Amino acid sequence: MTTIRANCPECGDVQLKVTDLTVRVCSNDEQGSYMFDCPTCSTVVTKEASRRIVDLLTSSGVELQVWSLPAELSEPHFRGPQLSSDDLLSFHELLETSHWFGDLIEMVRSAPSQ
Ligand SMILES: [Zn+2]
Numbered sequence: 385m386t387t388i389r390a391n392c393p394e395c396g397d398v399q400l401k402v403t404d405l406t407v408r409v410c411s412n413d414e415q416g417s418y419m420f421d422c423p424t425c426s427t428v429v430t431k432e433a434s435r436r437i438v439d440l441l442t443s444s445g446v447e448l449q450v451w452s453l454p455a456e457l458s459e460p461h462f463r464g465p466q467l468s469s470d471d472l473l474s475f476h477e478l479l480e481t482s483h484w485f486g487d488l489i490e491m492v493r494s495a496p497s498q
Contacts, residue, residue, distance in 0.1 A: 386444050392422040392429050399423075402445040407438055411452045418446070 388400045405420045416433040418441055433441070442448045478484045 390420060392425065392427060394427055395422055395424045405441060405446045406449060407433065407441045407446050408449045408451055409438060411450050
């Protein structure tokens with residue numbers, strides 16, 4: 385069986401089996417990485433991997449996982465005025481009242497829709 389030499393930050397060079405490693409590639413930006421549990425100290429080691437390293441590892445039989453960034457990242461976000469220190473202070477003062485929760489609900493209800 386093919387053995388792969390990798391580097392653990394704690395133990396230095398370690399010998400791994402093909403099944404000890406996982407290669408991950410992000411489908412959005414093609415960034416690659418690989419990870420393994422160190423056989424000596426059990427640390428989970430993750431490293432960036434160039435396209436060449438990804439190809440080398442997968443052609444040796446290492447499992448490839450393709451993942452994508454969460455769709456929420458491309459959703460439009462509310463673009464309102466930035467929170468100022470005055471806003472923060474007002475919020476802090478509001479939280480010290482006994483009716484803050486009701487007031488907050490009222491503020492959200494009466495806010496203009498996005
Ligand atoms: Zn180690």
